[in-house]
Amino acid sequence: MRKNFRILIIPYLFLIPYLFTFIAFRFGPSIAGFFVSLTSWNIVGTPKFIGFSNYIELFNDPSFITSLINTLYFMVLTVPALIVLGLLIALLVDQNLKGRTITRTFVFMPYVIMSTVVGVIWMWIFDTHFGILNYYLSFFGIKPIAWLSSVNWAMPAVAITTIWWTVGFNMILFLAGLQDIPEELKEAARIDGASNWQIFWNVTFPLLRSTTVVVLMLTLINSFEVFDQVYVMTGGGPSMATLTVIQYMYFQAFQYFRLGYGSAVAYVVFAFLIVLVLIERQLLKKVGES
Amino acid sequence: MRLKLGILALLSILVIGMVAMAAQPIELTFWGGWTGPDGDVMRALVDEYNSTHPDVHITFTTMQWTPLFTKFMTSAAVGNPPDILGMHGPDIPQFAALNLLTPLGNVISKAGFTATQFATAAWNGTFYNGVQYAFPLDLHMNAIYYNKTLFEKAGITPPTGWISGQQFLDMAIKLTIDKNGKHPNEPGFDPNNIVQYGFGLYSLNWHAFLQWYELLAQQGYGFLNQQNTKVDYPLDAGLKAWQWLQDLVFKYHVSPVGATNPLNDFLIGKTAMLEDGPWEIPACQAQKGLEWGTFPIPQVFEQKTVWGSGHVLTIPVQKDKAKIQAAEDFVIWLIKNSSKWALSGNIPALNAAREYAYSLPGRTGFLESAPYEVMLPRIPNEAEVFSAASVSPIVVAGQDIMVRDKDILPVMKWMNDQINQILSRGQ
Numbered sequence: 001m002r003k004n005f006r007i008l009i010i011p012y013l014f015l016i017p018y019l020f021t022f023i024a025f026r027f028g029p030s031i032a033g034f035f036v037s038l039t040s041w042n043i044v045g046t047p048k049f050i051g052f053s054n055y056i057e058l059f060n061d062p063s064f065i066t067s068l069i070n071t072l073y074f075m076v077l078t079v080p081a082l083i084v085l086g087l088l089i090a091l092l093v094d095q096n097l098k099g100r101t102i103t104r105t106f107v108f109m110p111y112v113i114m115s116t117v118v119g120v121i122w123m124w125i126f127d128t129h130f131g132i133l134n135y136y137l138s139f140f141g142i143k144p145i146a147w148l149s150s151v152n153w154a155m156p157a158v159a160i161t162t163i164w165w166t167v168g169f170n171m172i173l174f175l176a177g178l179q180d181i182p183e184e185l186k187e188a189a190r191i192d193g194a195s196n197w198q199i200f201w202n203v204t205f206p207l208l209r210s211t212t213v214v215v216l217m218l219t220l221i222n223s224f225e226v227f228d229q230v231y232v233m234t235g236g237g238p239s240m241a242t243l244t245v246i247q248y249m250y251f252q253a254f255q256y257f258r259l260g261y262g263s264a265v266a267y268v269v270f271a272f273l274i275v276l277v278l279i280e281r282q283l284l285k286k287v288g289e290s
Numbered sequence: 291m292r293l294k295l296g297i298l299a300l301l302s303i304l305v306i307g308m309v310a311m312a313a314q315p316i317e318l319t320f321w322g323g324w325t326g327p328d329g330d331v332m333r334a335l336v337d338e339y340n341s342t343h344p345d346v347h348i349t350f351t352t353m354q355w356t357p358l359f360t361k362f363m364t365s366a367a368v369g370n371p372p373d374i375l376g377m378h379g380p381d382i383p384q385f386a387a388l389n390l391l392t393p394l395g396n397v398i399s400k401a402g403f404t405a406t407q408f409a410t411a412a413w414n415g416t417f418y419n420g421v422q423y424a425f426p427l428d429l430h431m432n433a434i435y436y437n438k439t440l441f442e443k444a445g446i447t448p449p450t451g452w453i454s455g456q457q458f459l460d461m462a463i464k465l466t467i468d469k470n471g472k473h474p475n476e477p478g479f480d481p482n483n484i485v486q487y488g489f490g491l492y493s494l495n496w497h498a499f500l501q502w503y504e505l506l507a508q509q510g511y512g513f514l515n516q517q518n519t520k521v522d523y524p525l526d527a528g529l530k531a532w533q534w535l536q537d538l539v540f541k542y543h544v545s546p547v548g549a550t551n552p553l554n555d556f557l558i559g560k561t562a563m564l565e566d567g568p569w570e571i572p573a574c575q576a577q578k579g580l581e582w583g584t585f586p587i588p589q590v591f592e593q594k595t596v597w598g599s600g601h602v603l604t605i606p607v608q609k610d611k612a613k614i615q616a617a618e619d620f621v622i623w624l625i626k627n628s629s630k631w632a633l634s635g636n637i638p639a640l641n642a643a644r645e646y647a648y649s650l651p652g653r654t655g656f657l658e659s660a661p662y663e664v665m666l667p668r669i670p671n672e673a674e675v676f677s678a679a680s681v682s683p684i685v686v687a688g689q690d691i692m693v694r695d696k697d698i699l700p701v702m703k704w705m706n707d708q709i710n711q712i713l714s715r716g717q
Contacts, residue, residue, distance in 0.1 A: 017637050043363040044388045063681050129484070130560055143482055149494055149548025149693050236680025237494055238548065238689040243680050256674040260622045280682050 086170025379415025433600025498688025
């Protein structure tokens with residue numbers, strides 16, 4: 001009885017340090033955040049309860065709607081590209097080719113650079129009048145593109161930066177998944193006369209399913225929470241063309257000191273992410289069943 | 291006997307402890323948003339004070355103004371604010387309205403300071419609702435930086451004082467060159483292949499609005515009504531001010547469309563002039579091979595005015611009287627010794643300290659402008675109304691007009707509506 005009790009309690013003792021920090025710094029503030037979202041509060045002083053007014057104001061706030069649409073646009077630009085490119089590069093560097101180690105290093109290297117540094121580097125590259133990208137494009141007769149100051153180009157420019165910066169991370173995850181696939185399975189398919197494409201589509205890709213789920217989920221969440229590179233490169237402009245929801249939340253809560261309103265944005269983002277993950281899981285379930 | 295010895299030992303420890311504690315300097319924290327070379331100048335001043343005042347030790351912390359104010363609000367909320375806080379004059383109302391700042395009128399007059407000893411704009415910038423909340427440290431305003439080499443090449447003698455809008459435009463046209471060596475007023479000029487621009491100005495951030503604001507003031511108008519409750523200026527005057535700026539970019543092609551880094555363009559000689567504040571002086575001094583100077587912004591309309599602001603030093607509300615006294619002593623010392631602060635590029639507010647700035651290179655434009663400085667209106671929700679964030683109506687309006695070449699009037703009306711909505715919500 002005593003032994004059973006010890007066996008039962010000991011794992012929880014190990015969990016206590018994590019649970020403590022989780023409750024104190026994640027779960028607790030998350031719950032508190034919801035109550036704050038029902039108030040008008042500027043950090044100093046007593047919060048004033050205003051019910052769901054912040055949420056009502058939020059859905060009538062054109063800037064918030066713009067930020068939501070921009071975030072979805074950013075996701076459309078980056079998520080498929082990050083997954084397809086990550087997989088393709090992983091497949092490439094998984095081959096027994098010369099220089100694959102150095103290629104892996106080069107592709108992954110940007111990921112270890114700080115987001116602010118990445119932003120500054122690409123601001124120089126994208127400079128309309130004196131940037132290196134427009135200089136090279138001019139050789140093809142292309143007129144200078146206002147990458148960061150044009151409403152049409154600013155978000156694609158931020159997306160290009162993000163893809164360059166983070167594709168290495170997806171590549172590493174896919175590479176780990178690829179190296180888990182037993183070589184014998186591919187070998188057997190090859191003996192059965194399968195082409196390289198058939199091996200990839202019928203052997204490699206299905207076995208990468210769990211990796212793909214993880215990569216997709218992480219990429220979706222990271223893209224939805226985009227902040228740093230936008231903050232550094234465009235600040236959300238021009239004319240709010242790159243304003244994202246997290247940035248909007250930051251402005252409201254920490255620049256305008258509208259803590260209640262900012263918390264309401266956070267909760268809408270939270271709800272949105274949950275819905276997104278649920279849809280994604282259902283879709284993958286269907287793909288798995290088929 | 292043992293008991294007596296024990297008591298004696300305990301008493302000795304207590305006495306030694308008390309003496310040691312008494313000998314400890316008072317620890318003060320000083321926060322400011324001087325993150326560039328100006329931060330080094332302030333740090334040197336703090337170090338000087340620490341070394342000459344062994345009874346006090348000040349720890350100086352810098353971070354950008356916006357996160358600094360967030361940090362201040364959160365630390366004030368839990369009763370642990372810094373002992374001294376730097377800010378801009380127009381920042382005072384938002385914190386004073388929340389009772390976070392100590393009124394300092396008595397301290398300032400006891401220290402022997404009077405209005406006549408300071409630049410008027412700087413002194414006035416320390417008040418909110420008739421109460422003085424801060425010591426005026428400096429003034430900083432827009433002026434025109436110019437590249438001496440490019441001026442020489444173009445055969446232009448740089449101005450030393452205020453010039454008219456037309457004179458300025460003529461210079462900017464002469465200094466703008468396309469890849470065939472033509473200027474914007476010459477036939478065959480190619481606006482898509484400009485290799486050198488005459489004038490760099492900010493169009494993507496809130497400085498676009500500040501440039502407009504000073505042109506509105508040049509016509510004799512403010513932005514808000516007297517009670518600071520509503521936008522109130524003649525649309526016609528606002529239109530003329532925006533039109534001047536928009537034309538520099540899209541009609542005369544003397545300024546690049548949507549420049550992402552106007553300062554850098556100036557430093558590397560791609561633009562011949564730049565409108566900016568004195569905080570860029572250290573960057574200009576550090577740029578090898580750049581020969582530069584400054585003159586006031588052009589007087590486009592009837593009056594000489596320029597947007598400006600000023601740093602002030604405040605003492606946040608707290609209970610420790612010894613710390614308050616030590617903080618006051620430090621701030622008084624700093625103001626009296628603020629001539630060295632001119633090395634940061636800022637123009638000291640104290641008249642006596644400002645004299646030193648005259649001997650420093652590149653200050654002409656700013657010193658000439660100081661008497662004509664206008665600050666933004668002083669309102670408690672300044673952080674939202676005059677926000678530099680991308681969602682801010684003043685930023686969006688500037689981008690729409692100066693980057694997207696939008697029709698000015700509807701944009702201006704939209705901006706006014708948005709600002710009125712924010713003002714009506716209060717702090």
